[in-house]
Amino acid sequence: MEAGGAGEVDHLAGERATAQFDVDHMKVAWAGSRHAVDVADRMARLVASDPVFRKDNRTMLPRKELFKDTLRKAAHAWKRIVELRLTEEEANLLRLYVDQPGYVDLHWGMFVPAIKGQGTEEQQKKWLPLAYKFQIIGCYAQTELGHGSNVQGLETTATFDPKTDEFVMHSPTLTSSKWWPGGLGKASTHAVVYARLITEGKDYGIHGFIVQLRSLEDHSPLPGVTLGDIGGKFGSGAYNSMDNGVLRFDHVRIPRDQMLMRLSQVTKEGKYVHSNVPKQLLYGTMVFVRQTIVADASKALSRATCIAVRYSAMRKQFGPQTGGPETQVLNYKTQQSRLFPLLASAYAFRFVGEWLKWLYTDVTHKLEAKDFSTLQEAHACTAGLKAVTTSATADGIEECRKLCGGHGYLNSSGLPELFATYVPACTYEGDNVVLLLQVARILMKTVSQLASGKQPVGTMAYMGNVQYLMQCKCGVNTAEDWLSPAAIREVFEARALRMAVNCAQNINRAPSQEEGLYELSPDLLEVAVAHIQLIIVTKFIEKVEQDIPGEGVKEQLRNLCNVYALYLVHKHLGDFLSTGCMTARQGALANQQLGKLYAQLRPNAVALVDAFNYTDHYLGSVLGRYDGNVYPALYDEAWKDPLNDSPVPDGYREHLRPLLKQQLKLSRL
Numbered sequence: 001m002e003a004g005g006a007g008e009v010d011h012l013a014g015e016r017a018t019a020q021f022d023v024d025h026m027k028v029a030w031a032g033s034r035h036a037v038d039v040a041d042r043m044a045r046l047v048a049s050d051p052v053f054r055k056d057n058r059t060m061l062p063r064k065e066l067f068k069d070t071l072r073k074a075a076h077a078w079k080r081i082v083e084l085r086l087t088e089e090e091a092n093l094l095r096l097y098v099d100q101p102g103y104v105d106l107h108w109g110m111f112v113p114a115i116k117g118q119g120t121e122e123q124q125k126k127w128l129p130l131a132y133k134f135q136i137i138g139c140y141a142q143t144e145l146g147h148g149s150n151v152q153g154l155e156t157t158a159t160f161d162p163k164t165d166e167f168v169m170h171s172p173t174l175t176s177s178k179w180w181p182g183g184l185g186k187a188s189t190h191a192v193v194y195a196r197l198i199t200e201g202k203d204y205g206i207h208g209f210i211v212q213l214r215s216l217e218d219h220s221p222l223p224g225v226t227l228g229d230i231g232g233k234f235g236s237g238a239y240n241s242m243d244n245g246v247l248r249f250d251h252v253r254i255p256r257d258q259m260l261m262r263l264s265q266v267t268k269e270g271k272y273v274h275s276n277v278p279k280q281l282l283y284g285t286m287v288f289v290r291q292t293i294v295a296d297a298s299k300a301l302s303r304a305t306c307i308a309v310r311y312s313a314m315r316k317q318f319g320p321q322t323g324g325p326e327t328q329v330l331n332y333k334t335q336q337s338r339l340f341p342l343l344a345s346a347y348a349f350r351f352v353g354e355w356l357k358w359l360y361t362d363v364t365h366k367l368e369a370k371d372f373s374t375l376q377e378a379h380a381c382t383a384g385l386k387a388v389t390t391s392a393t394a395d396g397i398e399e400c401r402k403l404c405g406g407h408g409y410l411n412s413s414g415l416p417e418l419f420a421t422y423v424p425a426c427t428y429e430g431d432n433v434v435l436l437l438q439v440a441r442i443l444m445k446t447v448s449q450l451a452s453g454k455q456p457v458g459t460m461a462y463m464g465n466v467q468y469l470m471q472c473k474c475g476v477n478t479a480e481d482w483l484s485p486a487a488i489r490e491v492f493e494a495r496a497l498r499m500a501v502n503c504a505q506n507i508n509r510a511p512s513q514e515e516g517l518y519e520l521s522p523d524l525l526e527v528a529v530a531h532i533q534l535i536i537v538t539k540f541i542e543k544v545e546q547d548i549p550g551e552g553v554k555e556q557l558r559n560l561c562n563v564y565a566l567y568l569v570h571k572h573l574g575d576f577l578s579t580g581c582m583t584a585r586q587g588a589l590a591n592q593q594l595g596k597l598y599a600q601l602r603p604n605a606v607a608l609v610d611a612f613n614y615t616d617h618y619l620g621s622v623l624g625r626y627d628g629n630v631y632p633a634l635y636d637e638a639w640k641d642p643l644n645d646s647p648v649p650d651g652y653r654e655h656l657r658p659l660l661k662q663q664l665k666l667s668r669l
C-alpha cells in the first residue's frame with residue numbers, strides 16, 4: 001500500500017516534493033471523476049487487504065495449482081460482491097484489481113454481451129438472469145483450430161432438423177474443433193458457439209447459438225461433447241491461469257430457440273428469415289470487446305511505466321567525474337527519451353479510450369434506433385485503436401523491463417508476467433495486422449469517394465479537406481513553434497491523408513483492385529497506423545483543451561500531449577519527410593523541442609505515475625513499490641523461492657555429488 005504508516009520511510013519523498021502540480025487533481029483527470037477515484041480506491045484496498053487475493057507466489061505455482069487458485073479467487077470475489085452488495089461498477093473494479101485472468105472475464109466480457117447484443121428479448125429474459133446469478137457459466141466459442149481471423153471460414157455446422165425442431169451441432173473435421181476460447185477448457189457450462197447455419201439444404205453462413213456443454217449436476221461434459229484445455233502458454237503465471245479450451249461436437253442436439261435470433265431467425269418449418277439489418281451486426285460482441293481492450297491498454301502500460309519510473313528514480317549508477325553521489329538513472333537523457341514517451345502514451349491511450357467508450361455508446365444508441373450510418377466508423381475506430389494501442393503497449397512493457405536493467409528480468413519485478421499476460425492482446429480479438437488492413441480498406445474506399453464529392457464524416461472528416469492538406473506547408477520555424485496544437489494537428493492530418501492518397505493511386509495502377517490491395521498491403525498497414533495515430537493525437541489535444549481543474553494539471557497534460565505527438569513525429573520522420581509534410585530542419589526542431597519537454601517532465605515524473613493511484617498489491621512489483629525501498633524487498637523476495645527451501649538442493653545426491661566425487665578421484669590420479 002501507499003507510504004504513510006508508522007515507521008515507513010518514503011525513499012521517493014524528494015521526488016514527490018519536486019512535482020509542479022496537484023497530484024490529487026491529476027488522479028481525478030486520470031480516473032475521469034472524483035467518484036471514479038473514490039470507488040477505485042475502495043475496491044483496490046479491499047482486494048489488497050484480503051489474503052485470498054494474494055498473488056506474490058503466482059509465478060511459482062504449477063499450472064494445476066494456479067488454475068485452482070484462479071477458481072478460488074473467482075468464487076471468493078463473487079462471495080464478496082454478493083455479501084457487500086457491490087454495484088456493477090464496484091464489482092468490475094474488484095475483478096480488475098484481483099488481476100488474474102480467468103473464466104469470469106469471458107463470462108462477463110463476451111458471453112453476456114453476446115446474448116445482450118444478439119439475443120431476442122425473450123432469449124435475454126431466459127438466459128441473462130441465469131448468467132447474472134452464476135447459475136450457468138458461459139464463454140465465447142468462435143475460433144477454430146483451422147480458422148480464427150477468417151470468421152466466414154469457420155466449419156462447425158448447425159443443421160436444422162424440422163422433424164424435432166432442433167439444431168444439430170457438429171464438428172465435421174479436425175480443423176473445425178473450437179480452439180482457444182477462454183473459460184471453455186474446464187469452467188464453462190455453456191457457450192455461445194458460432195457455426196454455419198444450414199436449413200433446407202442451404203448454408204446461410206455464420207450464426208450464434210447458445211449450447212450447454214456440461215452437466216449442471218456434476219460438471220461432466222454432456223453426451224457428444226468433447227472438451228479439454230489446449231495446454232500451457234507463454235510465461236510463468238500470466239495467462240496460464242486461463243483455461244483456453246478445445247471443443248468438438250458429435251451431432252449434439254439443441255432446441256431451435258437456442259439460436260440467437262435478434263438478427264435472423266429460423267421458423268419451425270425451417271424457413272430462414274433475415275431481419276432488415278446489416279449482417280455485420282453479428283460481429284457486435286467483438287466491436288464491444290475491442291473498445292474495452294483499448295481502455296485496458298492504458299492500464300497495462302501505466303502499470304509498467306509506474307514500475308519503471310519509480311525504480312529509475314531510486315536506482316543509481318555512476319557519478320560525476322569529480323566524485324560525489326551517484327546519478328539516479330532517471331537523470332540520464334537516454335533513460336528519459338525511452339521512458340517518457342511511454343508515460344505520455346499511457347495518458348494518451350487513457351483519453352482516447354475514454355473517447356472510444358463515448359463513441360461506442362453513441363453508435364449503440366443509433367443502432368437501437370435503426371440508424372446504421374455509423375457502423376463503419378465504429379468498426380474502423382475500435383479495430384484500429386485496438387491494434388495500435390495493444391502493439392505499443394506490449395512493446396512498451398518490454399521496454400520498461402529493459403529500463404529496469406537486470407532486476408527487471410526477475411519475476412518479482414512484475415514485468416515479465418505483465419508482458420506475458422498482455423502480449424496476446426496483439427492477437428486475440430483480431431490479429432493486429434488483420435485489423436489494420438480492415439481500417440486501410442475503409443480509408444481506400446473513402447479516398448476513392450472523394451472525387452465524387454462525398455464528404456467523409458467522423459474521424460475521417462479531415463480527408464474532405466483534401467485540396468488544402470495535399471499541398472499545405474508546415475509553418476514551424478523554431479523549436480517552440482512545435483508547441484502549437486494547430487501545427488501538430490495539421491502535419492498529422494497531412495501525413496495521414498497524403499499516405500492514403502499515394503497508396504490509393506498505386507493501387508489504381510495495379511491490374512485489378514484486388515491485386516493492388518494484395519501487393520500494397522505493407523504500405524496499407526502504415527496508412528492505417530498514420531490515421532489511427534492522428535485520432536489519438538487529436539483526442540489528446542481535445543482533452544487538454546477542456547476545462548481541467550487543479551493547480552498545474554492542465555500544464556502537465558499539455559506537456560505529455562506534446563511529448564506523445566513529437567515522439568511520433570521523431571519515430572515516423574520518414575513518413576513526414578517522404579510525403580513532403582515537413583522539412584528535415586523542421587524534423588530536427590521537433591526533436592530539439594522534445595528534449596526540452598523531457599527536461600520539464602523530469603521533476604514531475606514520479607508524481608505523474610502516483611496519479612495512477614495503484615496499490616502495491618495491484619502493481620505486484622518489488623521495483624515499483626510506492627516507498628521506493630527496493631533493495632530489502634528484492635533481497636527478501638529471493639528467499640521465498642522454493643529453490644531456497646533448503647541450502648542443499650534436491651538432486652545433489654543423484655547428480656552433483658557423484659560428479660564432484662568423480663572429479664576428485666580424477667584429480668588424484
Ligand SMILES: CC/C=C\C/C=C\C/C=C\C/C=C\C/C=C\C/C=C\CCC(=O)SCCNC(=O)CCNC(=O)[C@H](O)C(C)(C)COP(=O)(O)OP(=O)(O)OC[C@H]1O[C@@H](n2cnc3c(N)ncnc32)[C@H](O)[C@@H]1OP(=O)(O)O
Pocket residue numbers: 099100101105109140142143148149150151152182237238239280281283284286287289296300375376379417418421422425427428429430431434438442
Ligand atoms: C496476471 C495478470 C497480470 C496482468 C494483467 C494485465 C493486463 C491484462 C489486460 C487485458 C486483459 C483483459 C481482458 C481481456 C478481454 C478479452 C480477451 C479475451 C479473449 C479474446 C476473445 C477472442 O479473441 S474472440 C475471437 C475474436 N476473433 C476475431 O476478432 C476475428 C477477427 N476477424 C474479423 O473480425 C473478421 O472476420 C474480419 C473483419 C477480419 C473479416 O470479416 P469478413 O470476411 O466477414 O469481412 P470483410 O473483410 O469481407 O468485410 C465485409 C464488410 O464488413 C465490414 N466489417 C467487418 N467487420 C466488421 C465489424 N466488426 N463491424 C462492422 N463492420 C464490419 C467490413 O468493413 C466490410 O465492409 P464493406 O462496406 O467494405 O462491405
Ligand SMILES: Cc1cc2nc3c(=O)[nH]c(=O)nc-3n(C[C@H](O)[C@H](O)[C@H](O)COP(=O)(O)OP(=O)(O)OC[C@H]3O[C@@H](n4cnc5c(N)ncnc54)[C@H](O)[C@@H]3O)c2cc1C
Pocket residue numbers: 106140141142143146147148149150179180181182239244424427428429430431432433434437
Ligand atoms: C490468449 C488468447 C485468448 C483467446 N480467447 C479466445 C476466445 O475467448 N474465444 C475465441 O473464439 N477465440 C479466442 N482466441 C482466438 C483469437 O481470437 C485468434 O487467435 C485471433 O483472432 C487470431 O486468429 P488466428 O489465430 O487465426 O491467426 P491467423 O489469422 O492464423 O494469423 C497468423 C498470421 O497470419 C497473418 N494473417 C492472417 N490473415 C491475414 C491477411 N488477410 N492478410 C495479411 N496477414 C494475415 C496474421 O497477421 C498473422 O501474422 C484467443 C486467442 C488467444 C491467443
